[in-house]
Amino acid sequence: MTLLEMTRAKRGRAPRRLSGPAARRGGAGTGASGAQARHVPALAQELIELLDPRPGECAIDCTFGDGGHARLVARRLGPAGTLVAIDRDPLAEERFAQFQREVPCSVRFIRSGYAEALELLAREGLQADMAYFDLGMSWMQVDARERGFSYSYDAPLDMRMDPDQELSAVEIVNSWDERRLARLLREYGEERYATQIARGIVRTRRREELRCTQQLVDVIKAAMPVPAQFAGGHPARRTFQALRLAVNDELGQLDAALPAAWDLLREGGRLAAISFHSLEDRRVKRFLADRARGCVCPPELPICVCGRQPEAELLSRRAVAPTPGEVASNPRSKSAHLRAARKLEVEPR
Ligand SMILES: C[S@@+](CC[C@H](N)C(=O)[O-])C[C@H]1O[C@@H](n2cnc3c(N)ncnc32)[C@H](O)[C@@H]1O
Numbered sequence: 001m002t003l004l005e006m007t008r009a010k011r012g013r014a015p016r017r018l019s020g021p022a023a024r025r026g027g028a029g030t031g032a033s034g035a036q037a038r039h040v041p042a043l044a045q046e047l048i049e050l051l052d053p054r055p056g057e058c059a060i061d062c063t064f065g066d067g068g069h070a071r072l073v074a075r076r077l078g079p080a081g082t083l084v085a086i087d088r089d090p091l092a093e094e095r096f097a098q099f100q101r102e103v104p105c106s107v108r109f110i111r112s113g114y115a116e117a118l119e120l121l122a123r124e125g126l127q128a129d130m131a132y133f134d135l136g137m138s139w140m141q142v143d144a145r146e147r148g149f150s151y152s153y154d155a156p157l158d159m160r161m162d163p164d165q166e167l168s169a170v171e172i173v174n175s176w177d178e179r180r181l182a183r184l185l186r187e188y189g190e191e192r193y194a195t196q197i198a199r200g201i202v203r204t205r206r207r208e209e210l211r212c213t214q215q216l217v218d219v220i221k222a223a224m225p226v227p228a229q230f231a232g233g234h235p236a237r238r239t240f241q242a243l244r245l246a247v248n249d250e251l252g253q254l255d256a257a258l259p260a261a262w263d264l265l266r267e268g269g270r271l272a273a274i275s276f277h278s279l280e281d282r283r284v285k286r287f288l289a290d291r292a293r294g295c296v297c298p299p300e301l302p303i304c305v306c307g308r309q310p311e312a313e314l315l316s317r318r319a320v321a322p323t324p325g326e327v328a329s330n331p332r333s334k335s336a337h338l339r340a341a342r343k344l345e346v347e348p349r
Contacts, residue, residue: 037143041068042333043274043322047132048072050315050340051270056080057129060121060264062114062257064092065138067099073130074103081105084126086117088162088248091140113162115253118260131261132340133273135254135280137161137244139332149244151236154214159240159247169243173210178202188251188279189242196223197239213240241277251279258287265343270315272340281319281337288314288341312341 041047047069053059053076061070064085074083083105085096096109110117114133121128141161142149148158148169157169176184178198185194200223201210210216217236221229229235245251261271271288275281291312295304319337327334 037140039066039068039139040330040332041066041072041134042326042330042336043320043338044069044072046320046338047134047272047274047340048076050272050320050338051130051132053077053081053130058082058084058127060084060086060118060128060131060261062086062118062131062133062261063135064096064099064109065089065134066092066095066140069132069134070099071103073132074099074105074107077105079104083107084121084128085109086114087111088113089138089141090163091144092138095140113249113253115256115260118257118264122260122264126264127266128264128269129266130270130272131264132271133254133257133261133284135250135274136276148213149240151213151217151234151240154212157211157213157216157243159244161248167247169247170209170211172243172246173201173216174205184246185239185242187242188245189238189240190278191238191242193224193228199223245279251283254280254283258284262287262291262343267343267345269343270340271312271343272315272338274336274338276335276337281339284339285319288312288339292341309344309346311344311346313344315340315342 051059051073053073055076055078057077058081059073059077061073061083064070064087067085070083070085074081077083083103085099085107087093087096087109088111090111093109093111096107100107110120112120118131137149141147145153145155146158147160148155157173159169160167172184173181178201181201182194182198185191185197191197197220200219201216204210204215204219210219216239220236220239224235258271258273265271273280273284275284292310292314294308294310295306296308297304297306316339319339322330322333322336
């Protein structure tokens with residue numbers, strides 16, 4: 001049993017109280033503008049247990065959001081510690097202004113994609129004791145109706161985490177050809193009706209430009225058989241996920257950022273990632289498993305000739321999921337999966 005499994009077993013399955021500002025305000029914020037909404041971090045205690053931040057250490061929060069995880073980490077780092085916060089969303093930068101007044105450690109914010117920010121930190125020669133990702137959208141983004149992340153509100157088809165970037169969802173749905181759209185929906189949305197939805201989008205836009213989320217939701221529903229519209233969650237969920245991933249190049253960012261974050265860690269440093277769908281979790285799992293693999297010689301060789309040593313120790317045998325108590329109090333945590341590893345000393349050959 002790993003350390004985390006032991007602590008979870010001790011805690012039992014009792015519902016966990018919300019922590020942070022949302023708890024003080026009596027629950028999750030949902031409003032017309034993400035500026036009011038607060039984010040309730042998923043798997044927060046589990047993340048802290050695996051990262052185990054200690055006084056004086058340096059942490060990189062690659063997805064600062066509302067700073068829910070960062071607050072818990074910063075408290076453990078204490079006045080001698082340093083926390084570097086990264087986020088591409090200006091709303092996160094606004095939240096950081098408040099955060100820095102509350103926490104005891106030295107802090108710094110970088111508004112950028114995390115792949116580029118980690119490159120910058122490497123050029124500066126930073127070495128960190130931990131780096132972590134809480135992937136996907138913040139509640140502030142989902143609940144800011146005007147940003148078009150949600151299929152539940154009518155809003156412009158936008159979905160940009162960084163409003164300064166050019167590509168938005170409106171451009172993808174109105175300019176990508178049918179095959180490219182279908183491939184996007186299949187690969188990034190794992191959407192069974194990708195071909196039909198792509199065809200519906202292209203047909204509709206011949207008549208009128210698709211500008212709003214509800215126009216797109218109508219096209220998606222019309223492209224699906226009626227029973228499928230009522231099975232497996234909202235019919236637009238997978239298409240919206242695919243568009244959001246493409247608009248923000250989320251998987252490309254993650255592929256570049258995992259090795260960059262790993263390289264910034266000192267020996268003994270910890271890397272953790274919380275994912276919310278299998279496309280992300282698979283990448284994290286593969287990355288960490290690859291670092292944790294030792295000798296790769298064919299089994300028929302009597303001795304190791306590759307000399308490969310594991311660079312990582314996995315901190316949990318399998319992905320950590322939220323307890324039923326957490327899911328009950330924070331339903332958006334339902335699909336969260338946490339994986340983490342510690343960087344090992346590799347002896348020179
Ligand atoms: C799930 S939220 C993080 C919430 C945060 N852990 C908290 O407790 O408040 C994810 C955040 O990561 C940011 N983000 C997602 N992809 C990013 C990327 N490639 N580069 C920088 N920030 C990114 C989003 O803008 C969003 O604010």
